[in-house]
Amino acid sequence: MLPALVARPGTQPVADRPDHAAAVLRAVLDRGPLARTAIAGETGLSAAAVSRHTADLLSMGLVWQPPESAQPPRPGRPRIPLDIDTSHHLAAGVHIAVPRLTFSLTDLRGRVVASEHLPRPERPGAVLAEVSARLPGFLRRHVSGRSVLGLGVVTGGWVDPDAGVVVENAALGWRDVPVRDALRRAVRLPVHVEGHARALARAEMLFGRIGEGVLVHLFVGNAVDAAIATGGVLLQGRRHGAGGIAHLPVPGSGHPCPCGRTGCLQVTVADRGLAETAAAEGVVPRADVQLLVRAAREGDARAVELFRARLRTVARAVRPMLDVISPDAVVLTEAATLRLPQLLPELSRGLGAADGLVRAGSFGADTLAVAAAVPVLAAVYQDPLGLRTVGSSR
Secondary structure, eight states, X not given: OOOTTOOOTTSOOOOOOTTHHHHHHHHHHHHOSBOHHHHHHHHOOOHHHHHHHHHHHHHTTSEEOOXXXXXXXXXXXXXXXXXXXXXXXXXXXXEEXXXXXXXXXXXXXXXXXXXXXXXXXXXXXXXXXXXXXXXXXXXHHHOTTOEEEEEEEXXXXXXXXXXXXXXXXXXXXXXXXXXXXXXXXXXXXXXEEEEHHHHHHHHHHHHSSOOSSEEEEEEESSSEEEEEEETTEEOOOGGGOTTOOTTOBOTTOOOBOTTSOBOBHHHHHOHHHHHHHHHHTTSSSSXXXXXXXXXXXXXXXXXXXXHXXXXXXXXXXXXXXXXXXXXXXXXXXXXXXXXXXXXXXXXXXXXXXXXXXXXXXXXXXXXXXXXXXXXXXXXXXXXXXXXXXXXXXX
16 A cells, blocks of 8 residues: 555645655555556656656665666657565564564565574573574575665564563563663664564555555464554554553453453463463373464364364454454464464454455465564665665674
8 A cells, every 4th residue: 555645636746755755665566567657657746756766766776677678769758667676685583472583584575585493582681682692693694795674573562663662571571671772782783673463464564465444463372462554554552552452351261361360362362371271181292382283284173173262262352342443354363374274264253254354464484574574674665765774794
């Protein structure tokens, strides 16, 4: 979806402003390869403004155009299409989950170039020290001479991206962790901190298949979060707290929550608790949600039913919220439905949703790797002329 500066049919092109470069870049991302005349039509910018901005974007290595044909030139302005340049720049990311850290690199179209996984240390300081120590080697192995535009750090719970702070992630036991300040000097890159539900919502809006309208993204793992977007803009709330669904009540649940209440959504449906239940019932040999997913994929009816029951529980908890919002799309990121999308109708039925409202995310097995780098990519597409590039050799 293009930014709100797009002109309505029949209006004059809007005056040139620096932020119009973002409109040009998004038009190329959404519709490219795209000729300059088509970019002008998409954005409502004048031909002169499009030419200025495409010159800037070309010089920065954000877009490219194929070499001109050897055929004799035709009369008039050449219509050489522009496309996103995926050869010069990369975005780095680290996703911090309960079981592990995921390091990733993506190109400017959000495609994963490389990813690696490590066990997560227990304490926040140890995690950030591990990121600082491991990131340079990861980049040396995979960057191959390209520039790295920044580092995204993504995790669950309540995250304040403006402050660069994880306000609360109960699944990790983190509270008020200053991630950006801890990492910025050590990694020598711009650091963008974000919650994973919002990061995945941004990924869907930039690179996914959801179309326009109101989007709700649900993340169900060890952390349980939501993100809400309308018109391509994420709802933020006070200190970026919008979308906090971890403590929605689940009728009939007796699970004690660290918040002091009983029956909160996150402790009721989290991966860890689900895997412990599966192990106690003999479905899997130990409490590991990936083993449970594997059992479900192999046709174990008990494993499938545990995931179906989880989706029904999520639906009961979030349905009142969704009835108020009335979204055009609900995107779910959850361990089983990533591998078994045929389970999605269970959530749809629980929500009383029309066919097609609930869908799986667009990134499959790369979901967490994409989420980690998206805060960097979102910054590029929001303000390409403000881009700060740090060479890969640093």
